[in-house]
Amino acid sequence: MSNVIVAPEVRDLSRLADQLGRWLAVQIPGAQDVRIENLAYPFGAGQSHETILFDAAWRQDGRDVAQGCVVRIRPTRHTVYPDTLFEEQYRLMHLLHDEGRVRVARPLWFEPDAEVLGAPFFVMEKVKGRVAVSVPPYAQSGWVAEATPAQRARMWENGVRQLAAIQSTPLDKLQFLAGPAHARDGLAQEWDKYVRFVAWVQEDRPWPVLERAIERLKSSWPANQPAGVVWGDARLGNMMFDETFEVVAVMDWEQPSLGGALHDLAWWLFISGMMHGALPGARPTLEGMGTREETIALWGEVTGISTADIEWYEDFTALKICCLSIRTAGLRGHPLPDEAWLAQRLKVG
Structure with missing residues (x-):
């Protein structure tokens, strides 16, 4: 590698x-x-x-x-x-x-x-450990790709249990994460953050596809909005594992909020689909990794939090990822994402 x-x-x-x-x-x-x-x-x-x-x-x-x-x-x-x-x-x-x-x-x-x-x-x-890196993708080469299915199953389960453990953090001790007066916490806070992100990436040029995605999400607002803390970049690649495939560190807490418990689960599901094929109704491309459905079930079992409406949160995650794709492409001088690709990701035609 x-x-x-x-x-x-x-x-x-x-x-x-x-x-x-x-x-x-x-x-x-x-x-x-x-x-x-x-x-x-x-x-x-x-x-x-x-x-x-x-x-x-x-x-x-x-x-x-x-x-x-x-x-x-x-x-x-x-x-x-x-x-x-x-x-x-x-x-x-x-x-x-x-x-x-x-x-x-x-x-x-x-x-x-x-x-x-x-x-x-x-x-x-x-902390001493190993990280499932994105460059080059961990599903293609390196220690995750070379692990046995049993080892990957242990890594997946330990990772999801740590993801779930985040929601046991007492929210009364986290008020320093509160948002602006009009969006102090809950879905309102996380929504406000990314509506502003959409406006920010449009300072250079308009992205009508992002505006259509916002309207689509608003039209199907979720009933299930459990309270909780947001890690922000919830993925396997932001965890460090030891030789026994146990989590030794959860990393990169740069975008936390009090936005609600389901955002991190949705982000984890979205990235797992991209990185190792854990898509709805499908087996992951890396044998041993849990399916999307198994991940939802385990997270819900550990947290005791309803995962109803998780599909909406996954669609919201798609909007977040598209904003990041536009922003990071501009910073690196890479070609900007194709609008048709964005529309497909955002389910707006």
Whole structure:
């Protein structure tokens, strides 16, 4: 498998090591001889935030300390989303780690001052594991494709159970994720976010197909709107697994909201269909992966939340993905999506 760096931008890592070393010496009381080593961009992931792995070492109270770290830097130019929820992302990870129901990397430090690295950033603990990358697609090559059906079945089940565990997070502790006054939480908050996204991508040129999709979704508004937290990019590729195919970290919390429990399930289903063929009524192209129907059943069993109207949320996910496709194509200088392709995805003729 070829290793591909996917990042919004890259920087001089030797200079970054110096910057992080000076900064870390201030963050750790009594730290001496701080060293930053082994800086590297992760392979196959990290398209919206600049994310860099490194190892830190120092002396403290007469002993040697070593800590594997990841720094995540707020985007300043190649912004994928209209909303920058950088501090909210860190606070959510901190809460999830403290609650212990969802496995997230331990947050270590948050730096709001852009003077240090050119933008705010945070550092979290580096977790050892493997990621089902998108570039190259995990269904075509790499450890997921090479796994046995039994191993993939274990990975799928553990992944869905962690996806479900997110909805056990107490919402009263998550009010920092509330939206604007007219769309504080629930479906109204998530809907408001993506209506604004549609307007944002149309600042360069009109996309009538997106407007038709909004009208179609409004005309079939779902009755089932369970409360819940939104992870935002809920997919297998944003989980890290150990050698036993157990989830060791759930990653990339950059677009959270209080928008409701079914958005993440719908996103997971949509991406599973794209990446390994888990489509309605079909067996996945990777043997061992659960079907769409099995995923819905397991998630519903674990959460106790009704999955009625999930098809509407999947159609809403299609609108979200189309907005992202337009935005990321423009950022990378790639050809914009074909309107006929978008119309097919959005079921608007």
